[in-house]
Amino acid sequence: MKKNPILRETSHLLIPAILLFALYVQFHGDYGPGGGFQAGVIFASAIILYALLHGVKSAEQVVSLNLAKTCAACGLLLYAGVGVVGMLWGGNYLDFNVLADNPIDGQHWGILLIELGVGLTVASVILAIFYAFTKFKK
Amino acid sequence: MMSLITDLYAYWISVLLMMVGLYIVIDHNNLFKKLIGLNIFQTSVFILFISMGKVDQGTAPILKDGFETFSNPLPHVLILTAIVVSIATTAVGLALVVSINKYYKTINESEIEAIEREQE
Amino acid sequence: MHTPALQVIIPLIAAPLCCLLPKSRLAWLFTTLVSLSTFAISVLLVWQVHSVGVIDYEMGSWPAPLGIKYHIDSLSAFILILISAIASITLLGARSIIEQEVSHRKHALFYTAFLLCLTGLLGIVATNDAFNVFVFLEISSLSTYALIAMGRNRKALMAAYEYLIMGTIGATFILIGIGLLYMQTGTLNMFDLHDRMPIIGGFNSVHAGFAFFTVGIFLKLALFPLHQWLPNAYTFAPSMVSVFLAATATKVALYLLYRVFYTVFGFEFSFSTLHLGAVLLPLSIVAIIVSSLIAIFQSDVKRLLAYSSLAQIGYMTLGVSLQTQAGLIASMINLFNHAFIKGALFMCLACLAYSIKTTSCEHMAGIAKTEPCVAAAIVVGGIALIGLPPTAGFISKWYIVLAVLETSWWLAIVVVLTSLLAVVYVWRVVEQMYLCHPIDNIQQGTPVPMMLLSCTWVMIFLSVYFGIDNRFPVRMATMAAEVLMP
Numbered sequence: 001m002k003k004n005p006i007l008r009e010t011s012h013l014l015i016p017a018i019l020l021f022a023l024y025v026q027f028h029g030d031y032g033p034g035g036g037f038q039a040g041v042i043f044a045s046a047i048i049l050y051a052l053l054h055g056v057k058s059a060e061q062v063v064s065l066n067l068a069k070t071c072a073a074c075g076l077l078l079y080a081g082v083g084v085v086g087m088l089w090g091g092n093y094l095d096f097n098v099l100a101d102n103p104i105d106g107q108h109w110g111i112l113l114i115e116l117g118v119g120l121t122v123a124s125v126i127l128a129i130f131y132a133f134t135k136f137k138k
Numbered sequence: 139m140m141s142l143i144t145d146l147y148a149y150w151i152s153v154l155l156m157m158v159g160l161y162i163v164i165d166h167n168n169l170f171k172k173l174i175g176l177n178i179f180q181t182s183v184f185i186l187f188i189s190m191g192k193v194d195q196g197t198a199p200i201l202k203d204g205f206e207t208f209s210n211p212l213p214h215v216l217i218l219t220a221i222v223v224s225i226a227t228t229a230v231g232l233a234l235v236v237s238i239n240k241y242y243k244t245i246n247e248s249e250i251e252a253i254e255r256e257q258e
Numbered sequence: 259m260h261t262p263a264l265q266v267i268i269p270l271i272a273a274p275l276c277c278l279l280p281k282s283r284l285a286w287l288f289t290t291l292v293s294l295s296t297f298a299i300s301v302l303l304v305w306q307v308h309s310v311g312v313i314d315y316e317m318g319s320w321p322a323p324l325g326i327k328y329h330i331d332s333l334s335a336f337i338l339i340l341i342s343a344i345a346s347i348t349l350l351g352a353r354s355i356i357e358q359e360v361s362h363r364k365h366a367l368f369y370t371a372f373l374l375c376l377t378g379l380l381g382i383v384a385t386n387d388a389f390n391v392f393v394f395l396e397i398s399s400l401s402t403y404a405l406i407a408m409g410r411n412r413k414a415l416m417a418a419y420e421y422l423i424m425g426t427i428g429a430t431f432i433l434i435g436i437g438l439l440y441m442q443t444g445t446l447n448m449f450d451l452h453d454r455m456p457i458i459g460g461f462n463s464v465h466a467g468f469a470f471f472t473v474g475i476f477l478k479l480a481l482f483p484l485h486q487w488l489p490n491a492y493t494f495a496p497s498m499v500s501v502f503l504a505a506t507a508t509k510v511a512l513y514l515l516y517r518v519f520y521t522v523f524g525f526e527f528s529f530s531t532l533h534l535g536a537v538l539l540p541l542s543i544v545a546i547i548v549s550s551l552i553a554i555f556q557s558d559v560k561r562l563l564a565y566s567s568l569a570q571i572g573y574m575t576l577g578v579s580l581q582t583q584a585g586l587i588a589s590m591i592n593l594f595n596h597a598f599i600k601g602a603l604f605m606c607l608a609c610l611a612y613s614i615k616t617t618s619c620e621h622m623a624g625i626a627k628t629e630p631c632v633a634a635a636i637v638v639g640g641i642a643l644i645g646l647p648p649t650a651g652f653i654s655k656w657y658i659v660l661a662v663l664e665t666s667w668w669l670a671i672v673v674v675l676t677s678l679l680a681v682v683y684v685w686r687v688v689e690q691m692y693l694c695h696p697i698d699n700i701q702q703g704t705p706v707p708m709m710l711l712s713c714t715w716v717m718i719f720l721s722v723y724f725g726i727d728n729r730f731p732v733r734m735a736t737m738a739a740e741v742l743m744p
Binding site for chain 2: 393403404407413422423426430433437440441
C-alpha cells in the first residue's frame with residue numbers, strides 16, 4: 001500500500017491531524033463530549049493507520065511493543081496514583097478536593113490527570129492488541 | 139395497542155437486538171460469528187440504558203447559561219464503562235479464537251468437537 | 259480508616275507493577291507479598307468490624323447516594339478474609355508448578371492476571387454500589403478467562419472460550435437488571451435501592467430486573483442448568499488456577515446472591531412476593547443429585563472434583579431456599595468450609611500433576627507407594643468432602659441437616675443419601691491410589707517440591723481444624739445472617 005500515491009499523500013496530511021484531534025478530545029472532556037477513552041482510541045487509530053500503510057515494522061520504530069506495554073502500566077499507575085495522593089493529602093481515595101487550594105481547582109486537576117492516565121492506557125493497550133494480532137505466528 | 143409500540147419504540151428495538159444477538163450466539167457454529175452475536179447483544183443493552191437517560195426536551199448534559207433541562211448524564215458514564223468492558227471481552231475472545239485456529243486449523247465448533255472426539 | 263479502600267487498591271496497583279517486572283521469580287515473590295498484605299488488611303477489617311460495627315467508606319468523599327460507597331459488615335469481612343487467605347496459601351505453593359505448566363515468557367503476565375482477578379473478587383465483596391459490582395465482576399471474569407487459557411492442554415482454549423461466552427452473557431444479564439432497577443429508582447446504592455423497593459415493588463420492570471439478576475447470578479454461580487462452563491474450565495486450567503477458582507469464584511457469586519436478594523430486593527420481596535424459594539429448591543436438589551451421579555463416572559479426577567463442586571453449590575443454595583435464618587447460616591458455613599476442602603483437594607491434584615504430569619484416574623494407580631503424603635492428603639480431603647467427623651465437611655452437613663429438619667424430614671433423607679453418593683466417587687479414587695497396582699510403563703515421578711506439599715497440608719489441616727474448632731466460621735456466619743435477615 002506504500003506505493004499507492006493517493007494513500008501516501010493523504011496519510012501524510014491526515015495522520016498528524018488525527019493525532020491533534022485525539023489530543024483535543026482528551027483535554028476537552030469536561031467541556032464537551034470526549035475524555036480519556038475516546039481520545040486513546042483515536043490516537044491508537046492514527047498509529048494503526050500508519051502501520052497499515054507503511055508496514056508494522058515502521059510503526060514499531062515509532063512506538064515499539066515494549067513502549068506500549070510500559071505506557072499501559074504507567075497510565076493505570078497514574079490513575080491509581082492520583083487516588084493515593086488524595087489519600088495521603090487528607091481525603092479519601094480519589095478525593096479531588098484536596099489536590100489544590102480550593103475544591104474547584106482540585107476537581108479540575110483531578111479529572112485532567114485521571115483522564116490522561118486513561119487515555120495513555122487505552123491508546124497503548126489498543127496498539128498492543130494490534131501488534132499482538134499482526135505479529136502472531138501461525 | 140399501537141401506542142404500546144410507538145411510545146416505547148426504543149425498548150422494542152433494544153429487545154429485538156437482544157434476541158438477535160442471543161440467537162446468533164446460540165445458533166452459529168463459527169466462533170467469530172458467536173463473538174459478533176455477543177457484541178450485538180451487548181450493544182442492545184447500551185441502547186436500553188441510554189434511551190432511558192433521555193429527558194423530554196432536555197439538552198446535552200453540559201452546563202451552559204440559558205438551559206435548564208438536561209438529559210441524565212449518569213447512564214452515559216455507565217455505558218462508557220460498559221463499552222470498554224465489551225471491547226476488552228471482544229479482544230480476549232478474538233485472541234482465544236486466533237489461538238484455537240492455530241491449534242485446531244479450524245474455527246467451526248462442530249469440527250473442533252469432532253477432532254476432540256476422534257482423539258479420545 | 260482507609261482499610262476498605264486499601265483492601266482493593268493494593269492488588270490493583272500491584273498488577274501493572276507486576277507486569278513491568280522482568281524475572282519470573284521476582285513476579286511470584288511480589289505477587290505473594292501483595293496477597294499476604296491483602297490477607298493482613300482483611301484480618302484488620304474483621305477485627306474492626308467486631309469492635310466498631312459496620313465500616314463505611316466514601317470514594318472521593320462524595321456522600322452516599324451520589325457517590326460510590328464501600329460498606330464492610332460482618333458478611334463482607336467474612337468473605338474478604340476467606341478470599342485473601344485462599345489467595346495467599348495458593349500463591350505460597352505456586353511457584354514450581356507454574357514454572358512447569360505455563361510457558362516461561364508468560365509468567366509475569368500470569369501473575370498480573372492473578373492480581374487483577376484477586377482485585378476483582380475483593381472489589382465485588384467490598385463495594386456497596388450496584389454498578390461497581392458489575393465493573394469488578396467483569397475485571398475478575400476477564401482475568402479468569404485469560405488465566406484458564408494458559409493451561410497446558412489445547413482444550414484449555416476452547417474451555418476458556420465457552421466460559422467467556424457464557425460468563426459475558428451472565429454479566430450482561432446482571433447489567434440489564436441493574437439498568438432496570440436504576441430506571442425505576444434513579445439510584446445505584448444498594449441500601450438506597452432497598453429503601454425505595456416498597457414504593458416500586460409492583461412494577462413489571464422491577465420484576466423483570468429481578469428475573470435478569472436471577473439468571474445472571476445463577477450463571478456465575480454455576481447452578482444447574484447453567485453449569486456447562488464449569489467442568490471444562492476447572493479441568494483444563496493450570497493447576498493453581500483451578501485451586502484458586504474452585505475456592506473463590508463461585509463463593510463470590512454466592513455472596514452476590516446474598517447481597518442482591520436479601521439486601522437490595524429484601525427478604526419479603528424475593529421469597530414471598532416473587533417465590534424465589536420455589537425456583538431455588540428444585541434446582542438445588544437436581545444439582546446435588548445429578549452432579550454427584552455424573553461425578554461417579556468421570557475418568558479424570560479434576561473433572562470429578564469439578565462435578566463434586568457443582569453438587570456442593572447445590573447444598574449452599576439448598577440452605578438459602580429454606581427461607582429460614584438457620585438455612586442461611588448453614589449455607590454460609592458450607593461456603594466457608596467448602597472453599598478450604600476443595601482448595602485442598604485441587605492442591606493435592608496439583609502435586610500429582612507436578613509429579614506424574616497427569617490427573618487421570620487410571621494413571622494414579624498405586625500412587626500411594628510413591629507419594630504417600632499426597633495420597634494421605636487426598637484421603638483426608640475425601641473424608642471432609644463426604645462429611646464425616648472430625649472434618650469441616652461434617653460441620654457443614656450437620657448444619658444443613660439441622661436447618662432442613664426444621665421444614666421437612668424427607669429433604670434431610672435426600673441430603674444424607676447424596677452424601678453416600680460422595681462416598682462412591684471418593685472411594686473410587688482412594689481404591690485406585692491404595693489398592694491397585696501401578697501401570698508398568700509409568701516412570702518414577704519427579705518429587706513434589708516442599709513448598710507445594712506444605713501448602714497442601716496447611717489447607718488440609720485447616721479443613722480438619724475448622725471441623726474441630728468451628729467457633730470462627732459459626733460465629734461469623736451467625737453474625738452475617740443477622741445482618742441479612744434481622
